[in-house]
Amino acid sequence: MPATAIYSEPVLRRVEVTAPRVEVARPSAAEATATETGEIKIATEHVSISYGERVAVRDVSLNVQARSILALIGPSGSGKSTFLRCFNRMNDLIPGASVQGEVRLDGENVMDPDVSVVELRRRVGMVFQRPNPFPMSIYENVAYGPRRRGQNDKRKLDELVETSLKRAALWDEVKDDLRRKSGLALSGGQQQRLCIARVLATDPEVILMDEPASALDPVSTLRIEELMRELREAYTIVIVTHNMQQAARVSDVTAFFTMAEDRAGYLVEVGPTGRIFTRPNERLTEDYISGRFG
Amino acid sequence: MTATTGRVAGGPLGPKPSLRRKTSRGSLLADRAATVVLWGTGVFVLALLGAIIVHFAAAAWGVVSPSFVLSDPSDTGLGGIGPLLWNSIYMLALTMLIAIPVGILGGIYMSEYAGENPITSAIRFAEESISSVPSIVVGLFGLILFVDNFKWGFTVLGGALALTLFNLPLMTRLSEQALRAVPQEERTASLALGATKWQTIRHVVLPLAIPGLITGVILTAGRVFGEAAVLLFTAGLGTPPHYDFTNFKTFSLTDTNTAWWHSSPWSPLRPGTTLSVYIYKLQSEGLGVYVNQIVDGCAAILISMVLIFNLGARLLGRILTRRLTAA
Numbered sequence: 071m072p073a074t075a076i077y078s079e080p081v082l083r084r085v086e087v088t089a090p091r092v093e094v095a096r097p098s099a100a101e102a103t104a105t106e107t108g109e110i111k112i113a114t115e116h117v118s119i120s121y122g123e124r125v126a127v128r129d130v131s132l133n134v135q136a137r138s139i140l141a142l143i144g145p146s147g148s149g150k151s152t153f154l155r156c157f158n159r160m161n162d163l164i165p166g167a168s169v170q171g172e173v174r175l176d177g178e179n180v181m182d183p184d185v186s187v188v189e190l191r192r193r194v195g196m197v198f199q200r201p202n203p204f205p206m207s208i209y210e211n212v213a214y215g216p217r218r219r220g221q222n223d224k225r226k227l228d229e230l231v232e233t234s235l236k237r238a239a240l241w242d243e244v245k246d247d248l249r250r251k252s253g254l255a256l257s258g259g260q261q262q263r264l265c266i267a268r269v270l271a272t273d274p275e276v277i278l279m280d281e282p283a284s285a286l287d288p289v290s291t292l293r294i295e296e297l298m299r300e301l302r303e304a305y306t307i308v309i310v311t312h313n314m315q316q317a318a319r320v321s322d323v324t325a326f327f328t329m330a331e332d333r334a335g336y337l338v339e340v341g342p343t344g345r346i347f348t349r350p351n352e353r354l355t356e357d358y359i360s361g362r363f364g
Numbered sequence: 365m366t367a368t369t370g371r372v373a374g375g376p377l378g379p380k381p382s383l384r385r386k387t388s389r390g391s392l393l394a395d396r397a398a399t400v401v402l403w404g405t406g407v408f409v410l411a412l413l414g415a416i417i418v419h420f421a422a423a424a425w426g427v428v429s430p431s432f433v434l435s436d437p438s439d440t441g442l443g444g445i446g447p448l449l450w451n452s453i454y455m456l457a458l459t460m461l462i463a464i465p466v467g468i469l470g471g472i473y474m475s476e477y478a479g480e481n482p483i484t485s486a487i488r489f490a491e492e493s494i495s496s497v498p499s500i501v502v503g504l505f506g507l508i509l510f511v512d513n514f515k516w517g518f519t520v521l522g523g524a525l526a527l528t529l530f531n532l533p534l535m536t537r538l539s540e541q542a543l544r545a546v547p548q549e550e551r552t553a554s555l556a557l558g559a560t561k562w563q564t565i566r567h568v569v570l571p572l573a574i575p576g577l578i579t580g581v582i583l584t585a586g587r588v589f590g591e592a593a594v595l596l597f598t599a600g601l602g603t604p605p606h607y608d609f610t611n612f613k614t615f616s617l618t619d620t621n622t623a624w625w626h627s628s629p630w631s632p633l634r635p636g637t638t639l640s641v642y643i644y645k646l647q648s649e650g651l652g653v654y655v656n657q658i659v660d661g662c663a664a665i666l667i668s669m670v671l672i673f674n675l676g677a678r679l680l681g682r683i684l685t686r687r688l689t690a691a
Contacts, residue, residue: 158556160552160555160556163552163555165479188558188559188560189558190558191555191556191557191558192557192558195556195557196556198549198552198553198556200549202549202550202552202553204550204553204554204568205572214554214557214559214567215557215558215559217567218557218558218559218560218563218567219558265553268557269557272557272558
């Protein structure tokens with residue numbers, strides 16, 4: 071995997087764990103990488119997320135290159151999933167959650183109050199930990215997003231359903247009973263690929279995956295990973311995973327999160343996957359990937 | 365069951381008594397007892413329903429016939445219950461016409477929009493309180509409001525509105541519960557696909573809540589069919605005249621002669637004694653020779669109507685679920 075070709079080294083910085091943060095003059099992550107060749111799809115700047123009083127994620131700045139896979143790894147409670155959900159503003163749905171900082175999609179801050187979350191979520195799709203097809207036919211599951219956008223042309227829908235299922239590597243398994251079979255009648259791995267097809271049908275640019283294979287058997291997991299590698303050609307993917315081998319296998323860039331003493335998650339370091347797993351800059355990262363904690 | 369208890373004393377598992385000692389005699393007994401009690405309760409409820417049906421089927425044998433169901437009541441002979449059955453159905457339709465949409469919309473609001481705060485807990489408390497107000501009191505309220513204050517007199521509409529008052533809170537509460545029972549992840553999945561909140565409710569939450577909503581409709585409808593107290597004071601308990609089903613005159617603002625729309629079965633502004641009220645009336649004051657047969661016949665018809673309605677509602681629910689989740 072030519073990870074380094076895709077990824078440019080961001081500014082690494084330590085995050086003070088206990089002392090109040092002092093802003094040190096330093097180039098922002100965006101500035102540091104904007105000069106590089108790769109196109110930045112998502113840039114986060116000083117993103118902090120809290121649930122009521124509790125800070126769940128503190129001051130994360132990182133960039134995601136277009137058409138690459140970024141893996142977020144780290145122990146449970148380090149805020150990876152919470153951080154992922156601010157990319158499509160799913161945190162809006164949690165009462166009491168608040169997000170500070172900027173998340174820019176193609177330069178546009180998605181946190182702006184006048185951003186339409188509906189439009190945002192069409193551009194930034196999401197696949198969840200537990201496969202969650204709707205209790206509808208396979209066809210209707212895939213057609214759900216397009217239909218909600220007003221696409222009712224039967225021929226176009228048929229076409230969209232077929233291409234989406236093909237892209238999600240599910241077409242051959244389900245093409246004979248698209249309309250008869252419920253999405254829930256599929257196996258776990260098939261359900262998850264159906265959920266991916268459902269997202270693809272909305273024609274997103276970014277796909278967020280929150281531990282997409284953690285509920286699947288090894289064979290299904292491998293298929294999802296292969297699929298991710300294929301999708302990477304056209305989409306920007308951010309994946310949260312507990313499985314370090316998975317991060318090493320599929321991602322171009324890995325970001326390691328852990329939590330501070332006040333249980334707030336923060337970004338320890340981010341870099342090309344190859345380097346993070348062989349020569350991490352931070353002791354914490356090394357301890358985690360070598361299994362000494364977490 | 366028997367296999368488990370049989371092996372406790374000395375099974376073929378070999379010399380490892382510690383394994384077996386864990387399921388003590390006491391907990392095994394409790395387990396058996398629970399099974400027996402729960403089974404017994406279920407059987408008892410079923411038997412009760414069966415007994416009621418069998419009793420009235422037997423009592424109504426020879427009474428219920430097509431002519432009994434369709435013809436007008438008679439002062440001298442057995443007569444029939446046609447107009448009363450019609451009034452029950454008409455009353456049900458009118459009440460459900462208001463209660464179903466408003467109840468479901470209220471349930472949607474309470475479940476999806478209102479959230480948890482002191483006001484919504486107050487609303488929930490009010491819903492539960494109104495549902496448990498004695499129905500005779502609701503009838504009195506209807507009497508004061510619709511009959512006296514609005515000067516409608518005894519009307520089907522007044523009865524239907526009083527019934528709505530009585531049933532709407534229950535319908536709303538049950539709708540809310542049905543909607544809340546839809547897993548949150550279904551909503552999340554839909555919203556994450558870029559559906560709006562209303563689209564999510566319309567295309568995911570409502571279809572999945574249909575079985576629960578149907579339960580609400582059935583419970584509410586059962587109360588409408590069976591209710592007598594609310595209707596005594598609002599829809600009246602007089603023996604209805606002969607209904608002319610070709611008379612579509614419902615009411616007139618200029619002609620105050622009520623006689624010709626009182627004989628129109630389609631008019632909501634006429635008195636409308638229902639089957640339940642008629643049973644009450646006959647049983648309490650009926651002096652004719654055939655009173656007992658007529659009451660038994662009415663009861664049998666009432667039970668059949670409730671069963672038919674419940675089965676019909678379930679069937680409709682299944683069809684609706686299929687259609688809503690398919691398109």
